[in-house]
Amino acid sequence: MNRRDQLIADHLNCVRWVIHSFIHVNENVCGLEYDDLYQEGCIALWRAAETFDEQQGAQFHSYAISVIHNHLLDYCRKVQSRTAAVVPLEDVETVRSIAPAWDGDSSLFVEQVLEYGKRTYSGVAKLGVEALELKIAGYSGTDIAKLYGVQPNHVGAWISRAAQKLKKDMFLVENSGTNP
Numbered sequence: 001m002n003r004r005d006q007l008i009a010d011h012l013n014c015v016r017w018v019i020h021s022f023i024h025v026n027e028n029v030c031g032l033e034y035d036d037l038y039q040e041g042c043i044a045l046w047r048a049a050e051t052f053d054e055q056q057g058a059q060f061h062s063y064a065i066s067v068i069h070n071h072l073l074d075y076c077r078k079v080q081s082r083t084a085a086v087v088p089l090e091d092v093e094t095v096r097s098i099a100p101a102w103d104g105d106s107s108l109f110v111e112q113v114l115e116y117g118k119r120t121y122s123g124v125a126k127l128g129v130e131a132l133e134l135k136i137a138g139y140s141g142t143d144i145a146k147l148y149g150v151q152p153n154h155v156g157a158w159i160s161r162a163a164q165k166l167k168k169d170m171f172l173v174e175n176s177g178t179n180p
Helices: 003-010 012-022 034-051 060-082 089-096 106-120 123-136 141-148 152-176
Strands: none
Touching (some): 003 012, 003 034, 012 034, 012 060, 034 060, 106 123, 106 152, 123 141, 123 152, 141 152
């Protein structure tokens, strides 16, 4: 067995650990089931073994976890972007409350409002828009908090701040007769 194969065999548990620690497994979404995530994690582990340079003095375990984690996050984003977004009702209501008179296609409207927020805001309000986007994509507040390395109540505060700003801006847009 060559060095690469030995590294892979010795560190398969890293894949399982990353999935359980950082990734939201969703058995109801094709591609986000545990088996699919594990397979993608193994591909990332193989890439880590291929690209690992012992000369740099890093430990393979730490390097592999980083590569697997980043690969799985990218993979999850791709899966979520290609699946038709099913927006949870409470999140649609949060966005609809921003401009209650709007009566068009709600998924298009949600996308437009969030894009407007990402382009326009900074700081806590921008974090709130990003968090709301992740919630709509299926992440829980706890998952989002882990991604940003903060307490879950921070995420709720961010979303609240973003919703306040968006309501104010959408009120101005609604009264001016233009789209976001």
